[in-house]
Amino acid sequence: SLQGIIKFDKDEKSLSSLEIIVPRDLADGFVNNKRESYKFKFQKIFDQEAKQDVVFDSVAKPVAECVLAGYNGTIFAYGQTGSGKTFTITGGAECYSDRGIIPRTLSYIFDQLQKDSSKVYTTHVSYLEIYNECGYDLLDSRHEASRLEDLTKVTIMEDPDQNIHLKNLSLQQATNEEEALNLLFLGDTNRMIAETPMNQASTRSHCIFTIHISSKEPGSATIRHSKLHLVDLAGSERVAKTGVGGHLLTEAKYINLSLHYLEQVIIALAEKNRSHIPYRNSMMTSVLRDSLGGNCMTTMIATLSIDKRNIDESISTCRFAQRVALIKNEAVLNEEIDPRLMIVQLKKEIQELKDELALVTGKQRTSELSQEELLQLDELIEAFLEDNEPDSILDVGADMRKIKYCFIHLKVFLLNISDKKLLSQNTSNKKDSNKEAGEEELKKLKELLQQRDNEISILYEEKNSIWV
Structure with a gap:
C-alpha cells in the first residue's frame, strides 16, 4: 500500500491487480455518490523501489x-x-x-x-x-x-x-x-x-x-x-x-x-x-x-x-x-x-533465356569468338578438368560456338592423353625388352664363369696327382 491510496497485488503467473482508493472529502458532506475504489489489471506492476x-x-x-x-x-x-x-x-x-x-x-x-x-x-x-x-x-x-x-x-x-x-x-x-x-x-x-x-x-x-x-x-x-x-x-x-x-x-x-x-x-x-x-x-x-x-x-x-x-x-x-x-x-x-543483387540475378536469367531461345530457334551467331572469349573458355575448361567433384558442370551458356570449341578442346586434350599413354607404353616395353636381354647376357656370363672355375679345378687336381 502506497500512503493508503494505491494497493496492488503482484502475481507472477497471471495478471497483477491494482486498486486506487479515493479518500472521502468532508467538504462533499456525509452522504455522497462518489466512487471510492477503482480496480485495474496489468501484466506487470512495479513499485517505486523497482x-x-x-x-x-x-x-x-x-x-x-x-x-x-x-x-x-x-x-x-x-x-x-x-x-x-x-x-x-x-x-x-x-x-x-x-x-x-x-x-x-x-x-x-x-x-x-x-x-x-x-x-x-x-x-x-x-x-x-x-x-x-x-x-x-x-x-x-x-x-x-x-x-x-x-x-x-x-x-x-x-x-x-x-x-x-x-x-x-x-x-x-x-x-x-x-x-x-x-x-x-x-x-x-x-x-x-x-x-x-x-x-x-x-x-x-x-x-x-x-x-x-x-x-x-x-x-x-x-x-x-x-x-x-x-x-x-x-x-x-x-x-x-x-x-x-x-x-x-x-x-x-x-x-x-x-x-x-x-x-x-x-x-x-x-x-x-x-x-x-x-x-x-x-x-x-x-x-x-x-x-x-x-x-x-x-x-x-x-x-x-x-x-x-x-x-x-x-x-x-x-x-x-x-x-x-x-x-x-x-x-x-x-x-x-536487395534490389542490386536482384538486378544481377535477373540480368543473368535474361541472358540464359536469350541463349536458350537462340539454341531452340536455330538462329545461331555466325561471328567468330573474340580472343578474350577464347581465353575465358580456356580458363573454364581448365577449372572444369581440375575440379575433382563428380557433380561439377562446365557451363558456357547456350552458344553453339562456345559449345563446339569446348568439344574440340576436350577432344584434343583426350587425344594428347592417349598419345602420352602410347608413348609411355612403348618406352616401358623397350625398357622391359632391354632388361630381359641384360638378364640373359648375365646368365650366360655366369654360366661361362662357372665353366672356367670347373676347368681350373680339374687342372689343379691333375697337377697335384703328377707331383705325387
Whole structure:
C-alpha cells in the first residue's frame, strides 16, 4: 500500500491487480455518490523501489529480442509530469545503475549483434522531438542548438501505399554501443526543457528515439529490416493542473490535444467494427501508425504519481492503459530482396533465356569468338578438368560456338592423353625388352664363369696327382 491510496497485488503467473482508493472529502458532506475504489489489471506492476535492470528485463528485453529477429517494436511511456516517464525511458545521470530503457537496450542489442557472426548487420538511430505539433531532428548535424528553431524541421509525407515517411529526419549510423550512446547524449542535449510549477525539469514535448536494424546473410539477396521506437510522451496532466499561462499554456494545450488524438486512435482500434482509424489527426499518431494496431510488437509503460492530489490523473492514466491493452497487433517478419543483387540475378536469367531461345530457334551467331572469349573458355575448361567433384558442370551458356570449341578442346586434350599413354607404353616395353636381354647376357656370363672355375679345378687336381 502506497500512503493508503494505491494497493496492488503482484502475481507472477497471471495478471497483477491494482486498486486506487479515493479518500472521502468532508467538504462533499456525509452522504455522497462518489466512487471510492477503482480496480485495474496489468501484466506487470512495479513499485517505486523497482530497479532499472528489473524494469528492462521485464519490459524492454522481450521487445528487443523480437527486433533482432526482424520484427518491429515500440515501447512508450505515458503518464503525468513528474511520475517517472523520462527516468524510466532515458534514466538518471547520478549513477550507472540508473540507466534507463534506451541505453540498456542499446547495450543489449550491440552485445547480441557482436555475438552473431552468421549475418551482416547495419544499425542506424534517429531522434525525433514533437513540440506544438511540429517535428524536429534532435540529431541535427549542426549540433550546437541554442533554440528549438535552430534544429531541422521534420515533416510527414505519405506514399501511395499509405506508408509514412519523415522528411528531414536524419538517420545516423552507429557501428557500436559507444557511438549510439554518443548520439543519444547529443539528442538529449538538444532536447528542449521548460519549467512548470509541478516539475522544474518536466518535458513539454514528445520524443521518439528509434533504432533501425538491417541484417543480411552473406551471399543472400534477402534483407531483414526492423525498427524499435522508444517513446517518451509529454505529461498527460490536464491544462488546469499545470498552473501555467502564456506560451506555456499553448504548449500544454498542444500536448493535451495530441494525447487526446492518441486516445481517440486507441479507442477506435479497440472497437472491432471500426473502419476508419484517425491516425492523421496528429503528428504523434501518424508517426506511431504501424506501432498502434499495425505490424509491431508494442508495449506501454504507464507511470503513476502516489501523491493524493494526483488521484484523478492516476485513474485517468490507468483507464488509458486498459484501453491500450485491448489492441491486438499482428507483427510480421520484415523481409525484402536487395534490389542490386536482384538486378544481377535477373540480368543473368535474361541472358540464359536469350541463349536458350537462340539454341531452340536455330538462329545461331555466325561471328567468330573474340580472343578474350577464347581465353575465358580456356580458363573454364581448365577449372572444369581440375575440379575433382563428380557433380561439377562446365557451363558456357547456350552458344553453339562456345559449345563446339569446348568439344574440340576436350577432344584434343583426350587425344594428347592417349598419345602420352602410347608413348609411355612403348618406352616401358623397350625398357622391359632391354632388361630381359641384360638378364640373359648375365646368365650366360655366369654360366661361362662357372665353366672356367670347373676347368681350373680339374687342372689343379691333375697337377697335384703328377707331383705325387
